[in-house]
Amino acid sequence: MAETDNSEQDAGGSKKGGMMPTIIAAVVVTLIAAGAGAGLGSVLGSSAPPAEPAQPAEPEPHAEADAKAPAKSDIAKAEDEPTPLQLVELKPVLTNIYSPTDSWLRIEASLVVKQDGSVNAEILAAEIEADTLAFLRSVQLAQVEGSRGLLHLRDDLRERAKLRSPAVVDYLIRTMVAE
Template sequence: MASTIEHQTDSESGPSMVAFLIACAVITLVAAGAGFGVSATMIGPATFPSSDVAGDGGAGAASGGGESGHGAPASGHGAESADSGKPAHEYVVVDIPSITTNLVDPSDAWIRMELSLVFTEKADQELAMEVHQDILAYVHTMKLYNLRGGSGYQHLIEDLQERAAIRTEGRVKRVLVRSLILE
């Protein structure tokens, strides 16, 4: 009697392995088709403005351009002049001397930075040296604690760009960090 009960539970245990594999195959095909369909509608050809060296810089709706936005700069950065096909804005990259100084806390921690400034149109070497001195003075007042992690690095970059823009009255659009060493 025990053998008949065991035999009945084996046959009533559920669907077969073949039905399970067929269901997995159907679900996989549906998922692959949905992924292909979504990617075909979402991904288009990427268009990048060729003259925009320093990033978007707020050339979208904030600049007041009518239809300008991502990929269609009408009047902001990256717009091209109609007659020559050349960029409307010229960017000039100026390397400034490396900055090496100690930090405030701890005083035995040193920082060395090599930076470049992205000027719009005409670069002024004297103005670049003023920015260099301003950045040197700022970095000398920093604490090591403020430079920890990715967010600390991002805050440093934002502070440097803000100082450079204020010092040059907006002529410096970006501060590029070529190297940053903390010791």
């Protein structure tokens, strides 16, 4: 046993290797980490390659004419056509609305229709009255509050009327009462 103790010690009485391998390992790991950090920093920190200069878009041929002319409403566009327009009054629609459940909404409206002879105005009015009733039953009172709400309601009802018949030019809300 005495031999093993002597073999582990040097002539100077110190252990073989000592702290030197630990210091070398720490230096090597530190150099590797510093190199990796510098490499990653240069990759992430480098600026992107310069972009190619953008070429101006070619204007559309109709865009200039549209930009010069003021935007026309559906009625103004329909007045330019040779077919005459007809104002069809709808019967007042009174219904309870979706929310709050104890609220009622009454709308009196009219349709502006092209008189091209393809559509019977009375039948179209009855169909659009039914569409208006069905739509209003799904409306919440908060959706029709204020001027924006009224405009959105009118746009929605006009869109539904135009889906019913292409002869419909506009949907005009004459009165609306919420209770």
